[in-house]
Amino acid sequence: MLDKAELGRRVKLERLAKSMTLKQVADSSGMSPTHISEIERGRTSPTVGALLRIARALGKSATYFVEDDELPTVSIVRRHERPHRAILDGDRSIADVDFLTKGIPAGRLRVVQFQGLSQGEIDGPVHQGEEILLVTTGKIRVTVGSEDFELSEGDCIQFKGSAPHKFVSIGDEQPQAFWITASEGLLSP
Numbered sequence: 253m254l255d256k257a258e259l260g261r262r263v264k265l266e267r268l269a270k271s272m273t274l275k276q277v278a279d280s281s282g283m284s285p286t287h288i289s290e291i292e293r294g295r296t297s298p299t300v301g302a303l304l305r306i307a308r309a310l311g312k313s314a315t316y317f318v319e320d321d322e323l324p325t326v327s328i329v330r331r332h333e334r335p336h337r338a339i340l341d342g343d344r345s346i347a348d349v350d351f352l353t354k355g356i357p358a359g360r361l362r363v364v365q366f367q368g369l370s371q372g373e374i375d376g377p378v379h380q381g382e383e384i385l386l387v388t389t390g391k392i393r394v395t396v397g398s399e400d401f402e403l404s405e406g407d408c409i410q411f412k413g414s415a416p417h418k419f420v421s422i423g424d425e426q427p428q429a430f431w432i433t434a435s436e437g438l439l440s441p
């Protein structure tokens with residue numbers, strides 16, 4: 253959890269980056285300049301409502317100020333820097349994934365590249381948001397709720413993440429796919 257000093261530092265840096273005075277932020281947020289100054293100096297924590305008003309005055313999402321990791325506004329992941337993770341079923345690796353994105357403040361998109369989904373299944377996390385799977389090689393059966401969809405090279409599916417879903421390799425060829433999620437807190441490197 254972010255402490256009040258770091259939250260205040262982020263508010264102040266954003267205010268200065270926008271070339272705004274304490275009074276301008278106060279006028280726009282309906283708060284007093286003294287209260288905003290106390291927040292910026294880490295002497296007090298804003299209420300959720302106050303943080304929402306300050307964020308709106310600064311043209312940012314409130315999550316920008318409270319995310320654990322300070323993320324860049326532009327994120328580039330070079331091919332050789334991609335975080336890699338194996339997805340396991342017990343002791344057995346059933347897929348390798350490369351994270352093509354790391355995230356930006358208040359960002360909700362994540363792009364993962366599957367490689368070599370073996371004879372196993374991946375249960376996707378149920379969440380608010382959306383998912384897209386684009387198969388680039390091989391075949392994958394996607395189950396969304398109680399419906400099965402067989403996808404081949406070039407096929408793409410989009411669905412609500414709130415429905416239970418899973419991915420299973422079918423056929424002889426090891427499939428590869430791009431998995432795009434639009435939500436917070438999903439697969440992380």
